[in-house]
Amino acid sequence: MRQEQSLLRKSHFLGTKIRNLRKRNHLTMEDLSARCIRLDPELAPSVSYLSMIERGKRTPSYAMLQVIADVFQKSPEWFLDDAPEEEAIVPEKGNRGGISGMPLEPGFLFSGDILQIAIPEMLSQTGISGRQFAQLLIRAYQEHHQNHFPDLERAADDIGNKQLPLSLEDMLDLAARQGLKVHWFQTPKNESGTHRLVTSFLDAPGKLMLNDALRSSPTRMKYDLAVHIGHCVLHRSDGLLHEMNIGPGAYELDPAQQSSSVNAQDILQAWRSFEASFFAGALLCPKVPFRQLLDRYGYEVDAHRLAGVTPSVAMRRMTVVSPYPHWHYFDAYTPGKLKAVYRGNGIPLPWGNMREVADPCQHWSVFRMITEPRQGSAAQISLLDVNGPPRLYCCESVKVTDLAGNNRVLCAGIDLNPAMEAQGMDAPAMTQELKQLCVSRGGEADIPAAMRRQLLMLARILNIHWLERGLQQQARLICSRGAVCPREPKCYGACQAT
Template identity: 70%
Template sequence: MKNNQSLIRKSHFLGTKIRNLRKRNHLTMEDLSARCVRVDPESAPSVSYLSMIERGKRVPSAGMLAVIAAVFQKELDWFLDDVPEDDAITPNKGRRGGISGMALEPSFLFSNDILQIAIPEMLSQTGTTGREFAHLLIRAHQEHHQNHFPDLERAAEEVGKKRLPLAINDLKDIAKSLGLKLKWIDRTPQEVVDEMGVSTTHVVTSFFEPPSTIYLNKMLKSFVTRLKYDLAVHIGHCVLHNKDGLKCVLTAGRRHTAADDEISTPVSSTLNAQDILHAWRDFESSFFAGALLCPKVPFRQLLDRHGYEIKVNEALGISASVAMRRMTVVSPYPHWHYFDAYAPGKLKAVYRGNGIPLPWGNMRVVEDPCQHWAVFRMINEPKVGTSAQISILDVAEKPRIYCCESIKVEDMAGNNHVLCAGIDLNPAIDAQGGDAASIAAELKQSCASNSGSVEMPTSIKKDLMSVAKILNINWIERGIQNEARLICSRGAVCPRQPSCYRAGKSQCSES
């Protein structure tokens, strides 16, 4: 038996291991405490003491740890630092969100005081702006909750009365009822060179000036779908933040990195609380705008009637971007992703409720990009309309099957970009009694042995067609009719045979 001093020196992961083990066994702290009482009432931890153990505030005695170990049928040493086991210390978030989490241990190094000092230093050394970090936090929060923000949905429904569609005059009437005034201004697109050295254009589409004036670019008169979005965002700032939209400047183009919208605020090289606050308020207003233009229940019913076709945006007079982002929110199937990509490989907006890895580094240029992602293939193709693709991608060293629908569009500044909405099919296959892991492995092997893409095998096509019918998503059926493609998050782990990056040189053009 370990003595208490030994436990203290080797207990940095102990609280995290107990918490993760408890949650993976679907036990509350009350459940675990009661289980411990049944093993040994004298040494069992109370609920409050168990809470302090899990938060790293207390170290259990050797006897108490032995009781907890007995409940979970673990050896005592398993809980100590000598056996860190990644699965035991990594937070279990199921299929929620993008990258995997990490244990914030030793807990004293992740205290608020230390993080407040270390995070700005880290951002300074890596060249990450405060705004970029703010959007990373927001995106992680958004993905963790799989786009469920019922308070924002309710706020939008109270204003819009769940009307679908909303016309321009409806939005103007709402703005007027809130005491907002509209004024038109002249702003022309400007050429800029972004952080990747790419020459592009951007344009300010609208901004708010306190106490109650929304300035709209006259160009919006020719871009009605964008005009509706801008008005909805400013209405959101008015409703949610009491007209606190001083820094809410909306732009079109790829000048700024944004989480889920096209809201631009001045980019700061340092981190401060205002960066986080303004970025969060912008996100809330953008989400509100989507909920106002596409109220959840009516929009879901419309998507069901039309098999989740992207072109439903045309009937509603909204942009494809708004429609596709709302799909990820209103669908009863939670395993969605969404990308907005500009050439040569810039991801302006990302949502990964299904945990799909980013296809191009961390929203930056890398030396070995995978060219086979649908969102990037379409950028370089003179394609009109939409394109569906079935893809196989290794996630955590296991193959998963994805299907996506992509569409090439042009923003108000004249820049071409590609929107992509997709789902993870593995959970749907398993839900129907299929073996997603074996089907994905079989499809991966077929692709790998056929230079990376292959016509869908008949048996797998049948399984996926059944899933497509149940999910009622038409573009899955279209994707099944095309070749399935192997993709990777980075060329260094390319699964194709031969690899696209054999001998360190890209061979994508040959495959």
Template identity: 60%
Template sequence: IRPDKSGRGGIAGIALEPGFLFSQEILQIAIPEMLAQTGTSGRQLAHLLIRAHQEHHRNHFPDIERAAEEVGGKQLPIHVDDMLAIIRKTGVKIKWFSRAPKEVKDEAGVKSLGTVRSFFDPPGTLYLNETLKKQTGRLKYDLALHIGHFTLHNKDGLKSVLLAGRSQSNNSSGRQTGSDLDAQDILNAWRDFECSFFAGALLCPKVPFRQLLDRNSYEVSVHKQLDVSPSVVMRRMTAVSPYPHWHYFDAYAPGTLKAVYRGNGIPLPWGNMRQVEDPCQHWSVFRMLADSQRGASAQISVLDTRDGPRIYCCESVPDRDMADNPHVLCAGIDLNPALDAAGSPAREIAQELKDACAQGGGDSAVPANVRRAILSAGRILNIAWVERGLANPARLICSRGSMCPRIPTCYPAVESADTLTVMERMQQEIKGDGKRGRRGLAR
């Protein structure tokens, strides 16, 4: 049974059948129990729910867009002085503080550097880290996010905190959450998302920003023209582009995804609640994390899905956060819909590219006719890094090493420990023994 997604974005999901087991009353009991037994925090569940909502709607939230446009007047670029003037109108006072990064542990227990970037202390004081004075792109984002809180939530008394580091959570509630599910945690996480989306819309208003991207063929480097961070530009690409089939990752070594968006339904290269033991090392984000000296890079990849092979192209950019932790930003698209729209048989083209990569041990120069089709689709989309990706070998990728399609595989074959598989094998042996017994009786 497959769910009816009605053309929406995100992964395919599952059908919630039988329906009586997925009623609100049953889920209210089962979800807290599942969180407690798996060690998943209420905050992690909140992020998962919000991401599914964001992907389902393909990053389109017109009400938040309109609120940001009313505040900023669709100004592009918007300057620090303009944003400070907006804050002064709200009656909020700004105080600066100095705080160097310190070693902290993230949700998975991985150590890295972290610090407080900024926070709003009700009823009317906004604290900003002195480091932001030297990084105006990040300063503008923090100001925009807090303006979003003032605009959308009317400075409602909730302490809003923005952190630097690999942690997924800005922890607006000011407390760490365990596996207990608190509705306030869900609300706080949703408000964090609203403020973050508002900040992107204020810094990069939809219509003028789309026009800028069109003029510059969706180059990430436009962030320099606007004096914003590359992450703001890459995330806004997924929201303003008329082509809906995007994904975006913000990845930290050894395998943490701080931010994820998959409007095109691409599998995750690794989990963002726990580290996986067999990640595919051929994803662009993995390769760039392993080679910190590389600059921005475009990659064409082919990945097998249950609906057949799909071709993806992404642009990956190395960066450092405000606490000086290295990380990789990646924005990409699913090319199959673009190929079909351009009159090329996407599934056949993807299969040909997959076969070429398989014959090349996993990597291959893009065959000439596949190259022509992808180049044509990329030019119709007006995305320059699609053509740059064609200059590099295409790579065969997978969602997990246990599903590696390369020959030889990247990970040694491991016999499945899944109980059902073992039981099924036992049933087959029993049936085989029964057949041999019947043949013996017949003789």
């Protein structure tokens, strides 16, 4: 009783501290209540009660405050009046776009009319196809909006009623409601090597052709069905999205079909393909229930089994539904063959589809998983110089095999610097210390115990289990190009003199 009276006397700033701390960690009141419920369902505050606490209308019991404090890895006393709070929190949007933009000056040279003339010539001289240019535009647009497309989310929710999981029978029924009648076709079995495989296409209005190979992969079949349903809902089956493929460069045209000029139809088709693909992910993994699922299982990749989707769909949706905005995602076949990229935190690409690079860094997790004979998933802590001080990343990579027999690596990761700064840590000093330690030990080093404890607290606040696993491994130096390798000795012989 005396403890509760003391709490009441010292709780004048308690609600403000909880609200600032919640916003600092990008959590809604629903998110915080759900996290508390998983820790202690009897003592956890409801959303309405949490709202009253934050507005100073209610004071939680000491036991309830303990639950809230555990979510943020703080002591209950931190929330009381005599504990100073860090400066007021205004959550930042983060880095808009995958790379830094440039000022468009003088403005008259960047008018729409001039760009319409210059861009086709630029693409022709550089050998970049209209389809590749469209992918670059779409990725920049996606990253600028930090993967938030509420209109597409709502359209998917209206069709699927936010049901998770959706069975194959559910998907076939939804396809039939859109007037799609399924037919099957077969393709010859692939020989060894790297292959592309047509998995489905619209043969005529209402006639959906599915590859017989999809029968062995219900999750991939559901994805194909979801994309075509999205095309019906969003684009009224106008026939532009006529084919779906798997394999390296599946989004590109065959070389015989490519032209040195920009085809406006290619850009429109690429955009509509993106919309239908995003719709498919939102239909199969609706935002609210999927976030709740991931939150219960600490964002483990294996949560895809409970959602009834492929690992790639689940990992791409992580970047959308997570309250933490600083994610990246790679879907790679071999170096130089990226099927999908998302860089909401501005991480540089280790390679690109526009041109081959002579010195790609081999220490990225996605590279190592491609080249090393290992299965399963792996977490990695990485240090990378990005326009100044080093940044700390953690990712989870998993090797999978597609229906055409190709090995792929899926990689989802987060930029840790914003999370470190949100908890009052000196991120530049910590990352610089860890970088120097790695440099002195050939590029990899154990994370110092004190720093590991701080980052472990961060992992529990973010509720990402593979971050905890990554902290048990050595941190690795990575770079966007081998020519700027920070390791001693450097990875590439040509870099020795630099």
